Amino acid sequence: MSTEFDVVVIGAGPGGYVAAIRASQLGLKTAIIEREALGGICLNWGCIPTKALLKSGEIYEQLSHLGGYGLSVEKASFDFAKIIDRSRGVAKTMSSGIAFLMKKHKIEVVEGEAKLEKGSPSPKVVVALKAGGSRTIQAKSVILASGARAREIAAIGAVSDGDKIWTYRDALAPKTMPKSLVVIGSGAIGIEFASFYRALGAEVTVVEAVDRIMPVEDAEVSKAAQKAFEKRGITFRIGAKVTKVEKTKDGVSVAIEVGGKAETLTAAVCIVAVGIAPNTEGLDAIGLNMDRGHVVTGKHGETNVPGLYAIGDAAGPPWLAHKASHEGIHAAEHIAGYKTPAVNSPIPGCTYANPQVASVGMTEAAAKAAGIDVKAGRFPFRVNGKAVAAGEIEGFVKTVFDGKTGALIGAHMIGHEVTEMIQGFVTAITLEATEEDLHGIVYAHPTMSEAMHEAALDAYGRVLHI
Amino acid sequence: MSIDILMPALSPTMEEGTLAKWHVKVGDTVKAGDVIAEIETDKATMEVEAVDEGVVEAILVDAGTENVKVNALIAKLAGEGESPAPPPAKAAPAAEAPKAAPAPAAPVQVAGETAAPAKPAPAAAQSTAQAGDRVFASPLARRLASAANLDLKAIAGTGPHGRVVKADVEAAQKGGATAKAAPASAPAAGSTAAAAPRAHLSLEQQGIPAGSYDLVPLDGMRKTIARRLTDSFRDVPHFPLTIDLEIDALLAARGKINSLLADQGVKVSVNDIIIKAVAVALKRVPEANASYTPEGIAMHHHADIAVAVAIDGGLITPIVRAAETKGLAQISAEVKDLAARAKSKKLKPEEFQGGTFSVSNLGMFGIKAFASIINEPQGAIMSVGAGEQRAVVKDGQLAVATVMTVTLTCDHRVVDGAIGAKFLAAFKPLIEEPLTLIV
Numbered sequence: 001m002s003t004e005f006d007v008v009v010i011g012a013g014p015g016g017y018v019a020a021i022r023a024s025q026l027g028l029k030t031a032i033i034e035r036e037a038l039g040g041i042c043l044n045w046g047c048i049p050t051k052a053l054l055k056s057g058e059i060y061e062q063l064s065h066l067g068g069y070g071l072s073v074e075k076a077s078f079d080f081a082k083i084i085d086r087s088r089g090v091a092k093t094m095s096s097g098i099a100f101l102m103k104k105h106k107i108e109v110v111e112g113e114a115k116l117e118k119g120s121p122s123p124k125v126v127v128a129l130k131a132g133g134s135r136t137i138q139a140k141s142v143i144l145a146s147g148a149r150a151r152e153i154a155a156i157g158a159v160s161d162g163d164k165i166w167t168y169r170d171a172l173a174p175k176t177m178p179k180s181l182v183v184i185g186s187g188a189i190g191i192e193f194a195s196f197y198r199a200l201g202a203e204v205t206v207v208e209a210v211d212r213i214m215p216v217e218d219a220e221v222s223k224a225a226q227k228a229f230e231k232r233g234i235t236f237r238i239g240a241k242v243t244k245v246e247k248t249k250d251g252v253s254v255a256i257e258v259g260g261k262a263e264t265l266t267a268a269v270c271i272v273a274v275g276i277a278p279n280t281e282g283l284d285a286i287g288l289n290m291d292r293g294h295v296v297t298g299k300h301g302e303t304n305v306p307g308l309y310a311i312g313d314a315a316g317p318p319w320l321a322h323k324a325s326h327e328g329i330h331a332a333e334h335i336a337g338y339k340t341p342a343v344n345s346p347i348p349g350c351t352y353a354n355p356q357v358a359s360v361g362m363t364e365a366a367a368k369a370a371g372i373d374v375k376a377g378r379f380p381f382r383v384n385g386k387a388v389a390a391g392e393i394e395g396f397v398k399t400v401f402d403g404k405t406g407a408l409i410g411a412h413m414i415g416h417e418v419t420e421m422i423q424g425f426v427t428a429i430t431l432e433a434t435e436e437d438l439h440g441i442v443y444a445h446p447t448m449s450e451a452m453h454e455a456a457l458d459a460y461g462r463v464l465h466i
Numbered sequence: 467m468s469i470d471i472l473m474p475a476l477s478p479t480m481e482e483g484t485l486a487k488w489h490v491k492v493g494d495t496v497k498a499g500d501v502i503a504e505i506e507t508d509k510a511t512m513e514v515e516a517v518d519e520g521v522v523e524a525i526l527v528d529a530g531t532e533n534v535k536v537n538a539l540i541a542k543l544a545g546e547g548e549s550p551a552p553p554p555a556k557a558a559p560a561a562e563a564p565k566a567a568p569a570p571a572a573p574v575q576v577a578g579e580t581a582a583p584a585k586p587a588p589a590a591a592q593s594t595a596q597a598g599d600r601v602f603a604s605p606l607a608r609r610l611a612s613a614a615n616l617d618l619k620a621i622a623g624t625g626p627h628g629r630v631v632k633a634d635v636e637a638a639q640k641g642g643a644t645a646k647a648a649p650a651s652a653p654a655a656g657s658t659a660a661a662a663p664r665a666h667l668s669l670e671q672q673g674i675p676a677g678s679y680d681l682v683p684l685d686g687m688r689k690t691i692a693r694r695l696t697d698s699f700r701d702v703p704h705f706p707l708t709i710d711l712e713i714d715a716l717l718a719a720r721g722k723i724n725s726l727l728a729d730q731g732v733k734v735s736v737n738d739i740i741i742k743a744v745a746v747a748l749k750r751v752p753e754a755n756a757s758y759t760p761e762g763i764a765m766h767h768h769a770d771i772a773v774a775v776a777i778d779g780g781l782i783t784p785i786v787r788a789a790e791t792k793g794l795a796q797i798s799a800e801v802k803d804l805a806a807r808a809k810s811k812k813l814k815p816e817e818f819q820g821g822t823f824s825v826s827n828l829g830m831f832g833i834k835a836f837a838s839i840i841n842e843p844q845g846a847i848m849s850v851g852a853g854e855q856r857a858v859v860k861d862g863q864l865a866v867a868t869v870m871t872v873t874l875t876c877d878h879r880v881v882d883g884a885i886g887a888k889f890l891a892a893f894k895p896l897i898e899e900p901l902t903l904i905v
Contacts, residue, residue, distance in 0.1 A: 341625065341626040341627075342624045342625055342626070342631070342633075343625070343626055344631065344633070405606060405609060405610060405613075406606070406609060407606045407632070431604055431605070432604035432605055432606035432607060432631060432632050433604075433605055433606070434605045434606055434609055436605065437605045
């Protein structure tokens with residue numbers, strides 16, 4: 001069968017559409033298949049619309065602290081429907097931006113749901129078209145970027161009903177503001193929704209199975225985050241196992257077990273945020289190697305099936321948009337025969353709650369477990385001039401160095417807009433900076449970034465402002 | 467008038483070093499070329515040679531002194547008679563210089579460099595300053611290299627724009643091949659020279675005047691050949707094994723094959739049969755079908771035979787993949803196709819990169835025997851000489867046979883002498899009794 005395209009990308013999320021653009025830049029004739037909306041979960045139901053909600057929540061929360069700045073407003077209030085509308089509008093704006101990008105790069109967008117069948121030189125892509133009918137596409141290469149969806153646990157009733165038991169998707173566009181919530185899971189998604197709904201005044205309880213919240217973060221950050229969220233009125237149940245989620249007449253009841261004791265939490269709504277499930281069903285039909293639902297890939301995203309690449313959430317954790325984009329670029333370049341420069345960048349992680357949490361590289365505990373002779377430094381925003389002036393003194397910056405080589409191997413932050421600061425350390429680790437570089441770099445004054453300098457100095461006993 | 471001897475710079479980046487040892491004492495007479503001292507940096511130990519004749523008048527820096535700055539005064543020579551000037555200049559450009567400028571110091575010559583720096587002033591520093599460019603390396607790579615006593619210049623960078631990154635230093639540490647250990651004492655000028663970046667002396671500096679030759683620019687292929695073969699010859703511990711093969715039966719078989727299959731367009735060459743026999747022998751002695759890597763010895767699954775093809779401006783080695791699985795007719799057809807496309811420079815990279823064993827044949831030029839340079843990362847390369855009638859002794863009688871000499875160059879890190887010999891022992895009967903190739 002003759003090939004119609006050089007590359008067909010399945011899924012137009014941040015992995016897929018970026019892969020398609022890169023493929024097109026490299027002169028490959030490219031098509032992209034999307035069953036729902038360009039931009040995928042990220043733009044439509046994830047990263048972007050949640051940031052819109054969180055901004056509304058953050059401003060509203062600030063209004064109640066205006067006195068400290070010498071300001072006051074007459075009775076702050078909000079219109080929940082308008083907050084949701086704004087978030088949906090932001091998503092729509094971004095999604096139509098992707099449509100423009102596809103057109104600009106002459107990428108054919110095929111609307112429909114794709115299925116893979118055996119084919120040569122790459123699997124055949126059979127698309128059930130949105131407009132009806134089907135279309136079979138044979139390309140030289142296929143990039144599977146099918147993404148993931150919320151993980152639901154049917155055995156305990158943790159399954160969305162679109163009404164009282166929510167996943168992220170329901171939580172992004174509810175009809176009414178819930179009075180109370182139980183959030184199952186304290187990862188980035190759970191914490192962001194907890195933070196948003198709490199900012200608007202909901203009673204929020206977060207249930208976490210392990211013994212600390214935000215378990216992927218450094219233990220000190222987990223602790224500070226719990227304190228900061230509790231200060232805002234969020235309740236945490238840690239080390240708590242959810243045994244049953246049930247709908248009741250006026251809401252939900254969530255049965256949990258803490259330290260062997262059973263308990264029941266009640267609320268108007270429950271949000272299930274216990275991770276994701278990859279959209280990879282039916283792929284064994286073409287003999288694809290899988291590992292716990294994720295496609296097994298090589299370092300360029302190649303799979304065991306000739307001509308098939310997999311990237312992003314479908315290819316395994318971390319389930320982050322920027323990781324998917326990075327892999328998409330790499331796969332497209334590999335297909336085009338372009339030699340991708342060996343840039344070894346760590347993948348940062350950000351949570352946009354109030355306060356924000358951002359991290360990259362190893363936690364102190366992970367580094368110690370790996371047998372590294374760790375040198376760690378910390379610096380609190382409480383004594384940073386810019387933070388004090390801005391009234392944003394919560395949180396700190398922590399650095400983790402390999403004491404033997406002086407290499408920065410991890411950085412962890414909690415505080416105001418730290419998600420914008422983490423990039424400095426991502427760059428540093430990528431360029432293989434040592435403590436001497438980080439000590440010698442000039443930081444603009446006054447900025448909260450100066451805390452990054454101090455945290456690097458502190459690891460070597462040279463902190464200046466404590 | 468006495469001559470100052472200054473601390474030389476052993477590399478462009480050297481700022482200071484340790485004066486490890488004096489080979490002379492006050493009152494000694496030295497002549498140009500005598501080793502007078504040893505200098506250590508974090509990278510290497512080097513010998514310092516005198517450029518002028520004279521009697522050591524004073525030693526101003528004791529042996530074992532650390533952190534001696536480049537161009538610091540370390541000793542004085544009393545010139546014999548009135549010979550204070552810089553080196554007796556042979557070359558025309560140098561002749562002007564001594565007159566034009568005062569000569570405060572006698573340049574010292576770093577062992578291993580063949581020409582004396584002709585400029586006055588802090589000559590030693592300048593003579594080496596032109597060698598080597600800035601090395602792009604990450605801060606961590608610099609630190610790791612310095613801790614492991616590795617020279618960044620000797621490490622191939624895999625980062626963006628060839629930047630040396632942590633992984634490269636770690637690979638060099640594991641491999642050891644690119645490590646440039648400082649010799650504890652430098653026994654010979656040659657060995658110390660190897661430790662320093664190779665100085666690029668112009669032909670003029672080496673006595674070949676400008677205008678007496680035409681310069682053909684280096685193209686990509688020439689640069690690749692120069693780099694790959696220099697690296698291989700220098701870094702791979704190689705040795706040759708030579709064997710004579712009688713090929714009368716092979717020539718007869720070839721004639722028969724070609725006459726019987728002429729109507730099918732089959733025309734098998736001796737080289738095609740050698741490729742097939744090499745592949746079969748490699749399957750029988752898989753240790754010879756191997757590559758050295760820092761992580762371990764890669765035992766290749768297939769005999770991918772790279773065939774050296776001379777082309778305009780150089781040579782290239784297209785590959786017959788999995789030759790052990792292919793018949794002679796197919797090998798012959800593939801080699802013809804690859805060679806034709808090699809000559810028109812239409813080979814794809816995957817067609818000439820990544821073989822597991824090479825065959826180079828100069829028999830058609832009448833070369834009797836030669837030893838090729840290992841085609842890295844392959845473990846061995848076979849050099850095939852001309853088939854010619856030679857007198858051989860059979861059962862105590864002189865006889866005439868067509869004999870061909872082949873030489874196997876082996877990478878001793880993977881193919882030891884006994885392995886190479888075992889391979890040749892497997893190869894020999896396949897050539898001498900080509901019928902056995904069928905089974």
